[in-house]
Amino acid sequence: MNDRLTKIKSDFTNFWSSRSKRQKGTLIGLILGVVIVAALVTFFMTRVTYEPLYSNLTTAEVGQIKEQLDTAGTKYEITAGGTAISVPKDQVDTLKVSLASAGYPKSGEIDYSFFSQNAGFGMTDNEFNVLKVASVQTELANLMKNIDGVKDAKVMLSMPEQSTFVSDSEKNKDASASIVLNTNPGQEFTEEQVKTLYKLVAKSVPNLSTDNIVITNQYNEYFDLAATDSAEGANVANAGTQLTLKKQIEKDIQRQVQSILGSIMGSGKAIVSVTSDIDFTKENREENLVKPVDKENMSGIEISAQKINESYAGTNAGATGTPEAETTTDNFTNYQEDTGSGNGDYEKTSETVNKEVNRIKRQIAESPYRVRDLGIQVVVEPPTADDPTSLDPTTQNDIKTMLASIVRTSIDKNEAGTLSDAEVEQKVIVSVQKLNGKPVTDIATKSAIPWWVWVIGGVLVAAIALLAFFIIRARRRTAEEEYYEEEEFTSLEVDDISDEKETEGTVRRKQLEKMAKDKPEDFAKLLRSWISEE
Numbered sequence: 001m002n003d004r005l006t007k008i009k010s011d012f013t014n015f016w017s018s019r020s021k022r023q024k025g026t027l028i029g030l031i032l033g034v035v036i037v038a039a040l041v042t043f044f045m046t047r048v049t050y051e052p053l054y055s056n057l058t059t060a061e062v063g064q065i066k067e068q069l070d071t072a073g074t075k076y077e078i079t080a081g082g083t084a085i086s087v088p089k090d091q092v093d094t095l096k097v098s099l100a101s102a103g104y105p106k107s108g109e110i111d112y113s114f115f116s117q118n119a120g121f122g123m124t125d126n127e128f129n130v131l132k133v134a135s136v137q138t139e140l141a142n143l144m145k146n147i148d149g150v151k152d153a154k155v156m157l158s159m160p161e162q163s164t165f166v167s168d169s170e171k172n173k174d175a176s177a178s179i180v181l182n183t184n185p186g187q188e189f190t191e192e193q194v195k196t197l198y199k200l201v202a203k204s205v206p207n208l209s210t211d212n213i214v215i216t217n218q219y220n221e222y223f224d225l226a227a228t229d230s231a232e233g234a235n236v237a238n239a240g241t242q243l244t245l246k247k248q249i250e251k252d253i254q255r256q257v258q259s260i261l262g263s264i265m266g267s268g269k270a271i272v273s274v275t276s277d278i279d280f281t282k283e284n285r286e287e288n289l290v291k292p293v294d295k296e297n298m299s300g301i302e303i304s305a306q307k308i309n310e311s312y313a314g315t316n317a318g319a320t321g322t323p324e325a326e327t328t329t330d331n332f333t334n335y336q337e338d339t340g341s342g343n344g345d346y347e348k349t350s351e352t353v354n355k356e357v358n359r360i361k362r363q364i365a366e367s368p369y370r371v372r373d374l375g376i377q378v379v380v381e382p383p384t385a386d387d388p389t390s391l392d393p394t395t396q397n398d399i400k401t402m403l404a405s406i407v408r409t410s411i412d413k414n415e416a417g418t419l420s421d422a423e424v425e426q427k428v429i430v431s432v433q434k435l436n437g438k439p440v441t442d443i444a445t446k447s448a449i450p451w452w453v454w455v456i457g458g459v460l461v462a463a464i465a466l467l468a469f470f471i472i473r474a475r476r477r478t479a480e481e482e483y484y485e486e487e488e489f490t491s492l493e494v495d496d497i498s499d500e501k502e503t504e505g506t507v508r509r510k511q512l513e514k515m516a517k518d519k520p521e522d523f524a525k526l527l528r529s530w531i532s533e534e
Contacts, residue, residue, distance in 0.1 A: 015474065027470060033463045040456060050077050051092050054105060055084040056151050056182075061105035068104060069095075133157055140204055144181065147193060152182035157205060175208040177201050179215045181223075189223060198225045242280050245369060250274040253410060257376060257403065264399070269381045271435065277373035279412075282365075289360040300355035312346035370412040376403045377429045385434040396430060403428040 019027070054065060059082050066085065069076045074095065077086045087095055099105070137155040144153040156178045179201065189197075198210045215223045254274045261270035293301045378399065382391035404424045411419070516523045 011478075015477075026466070030463055030466045030470070033459055034467065037456060037460045037463060041460075048075065049089045050086040051089040052079075053085050053087045053092055053095055055080065057083055057085070057105060059083070064104055065099065068099060068102070129161075133159055136204065140179075140201060143200060143204075144179070144197065147196065149184050149187040149189060149193075150181050151184060154180045154182075155201075159205065160207075174212055175205050176212040177205065177208060177214070179213070181215065181217045183217045187217075194223045194225060197223065242278070242369075246276060246278045249278065249371065250276050253374070253376070253406065257378070257406065260402065261378065261380065261399070264395070265380055269435070271379045273377040275375045275377075276371055278369050279372045280369045282368055284363075284365045287360070287362040287364060289358075289362070291358040291360060293356075293358060300357040302353055303356045304354040306350075306352040308348075308350040310346070310348035310350075370415075371410055372412060372415055373427070374407050374410050375427045375429075376407060377431075378403065379431045379433060379435065381435045382432055388432045391432050396432060400425065400428055400430050403430070 016024070053076075054061070057065075062078060062082055062085055066076065066078065069085075069087070074091065075088060078084070079086055137157055140155045140157075141153040144150050144155075158176045158178075160175065179197075194215075197215055198213055201213050202208050202210050210225050213225070217223070251274075253276075254272045257272045257274070258270065261272065262268075292298045380391065380396075380399065382388050384390035404421070404427075407427050408419070408424050512523070515526075
């Protein structure tokens with residue numbers, strides 16, 4: 001064993017001494033790189049990744065869970081100032097189920113499960129009412145925690161006592177609620193979320209209206225429902241909606257113009273500003289119109305016609321009669337006296353035509369808004385930033401014409417119809433000048449794999465390649481050296497060395513043996529000469 005170790009040591013010493021300084025440095029760096037990479041890989045492969053099991057707990061609840069984890073021998077970390085506990089990532093789901101089955105975490109608050117566990121005949125009405133209010137408060141707080149942005153909630157309910165005989169003074173007593181939410185920093189609830197909070201409380205407590213509910217957060221910020229339900233609040237909300245719509249219209253037109261100018265002048269070469277005047281007046285009206293079918297002749301369509309022709313001819317056709325009262329001087333009734341002779345004729349033509357016209361009945365609801373006025377202001381940077389004259393005047397006129405067309409088509413038709421081309425052009429301003437302080441947008445590209453992984457991988461591959469190269473080369477040199485040593489040992493092989501002392505006879509014998517091997521013919525001649533002499 002010692003001989004083997006000595007041989008290995010001598011081989012390593014010979015190998016190391018035969019290397020140059022550069023090779024020695026490369027080999028040392030390679031070994032260190034492999035060790036570092038192996039250490040990093042081992043660290044990342046064996047490290048434990050912790051994930052929160054529960055958060056936003058009280059210290060008592062964390063203590064309960066800690067005790068259970070200690071009993072089970074599970075690793076854990078207590079973070080967030082003692083309000084959260086983390087466990088290995090692969091055990092989170094299993095531990096949550098097992099702890100929930102055991103009833104942890106136990107908050108100590110009274111909820112509806114308290115009645116099923118502690119209900120008895122010895123409970124008084126006052127005790128029952130106190131526990132009932134406490135359980136409702138707990139259940140409402142738990143419901144609110146499920147809303148996005150709410151980390152915790154505290155609910156305080158004030159419920160009037162219900163008696164068998166209700167007096168007039170008690171008829172107007174309503175329940176009330178005060179709620180304090182623990183929200184995320186900077187959390188802004190939408191109108192629907194605030195409404196949900198109010199309705200959630202109002203529908204859970206009898207005789208509780210939204211007017212008797214107060215909701216605030218830990219920063220003393222109130223979430224007021226009056227902004228959407230009251231008449232004044234409706235006007236405020238309506239004004240906010242109108243302002244949002246106005247901004248949206250301006251933003252859409254600005255984006256459209258910016259896109260067109262970006263294609264013409266290039267990206268970042270134009271700045272667009274849009275101002276508008278929106279009319280939000282609503283109008284509902286009813287129209288009953290009568291219009292002719294034939295508009296040219298202002299005539300309707302014939303639906304029926306009647307024509308009557310009457311004629312008469314004959315003698316003695318004069319009208320006669322007997323006066324009702326006669327006087328000697330005057331005919332009271334002015335009857336025509338019968339003369340006894342005369343001819344008469346009679347002719348009558350009557351034509352009736354019934355025509356129908358278009359009867360139009362309209363229920364008209366005007367659009368909720370219309371663009372009453374619009375202005376577009378554009379600043380364009382010329383091709384040569386310091387030279388405004390480098391922009392072709394034709395291009396500048398084309399931009400103005402294009403913007404004027406957008407203004408005319410965007411304004412309400414009743415308003416745009418009364419505008420002349422000169423008035424429309426006044427609503428468009430195009431300024432040509434250098435843009436200073438252009439906004440710079442840096443687009444950060446994130447790789448799916450971190451850069452350090454590529455570095456470690458590259459170092460590892462290079463280290464493995466260098467190590468394989470040196471091992472193969474060392475093996476080749478070792479094989480060559482062994483081959484040369486075998487040849488050397490073979491060529492220098494001599495007779496076995498015995499312990500006998502060399503004498504004149506032994507020297508001669510060795511010389512003869514060597515001569516027999518090297519020059520057998522001369523040795524044979526020498527033997528024949530010795531035999532012949534004898």
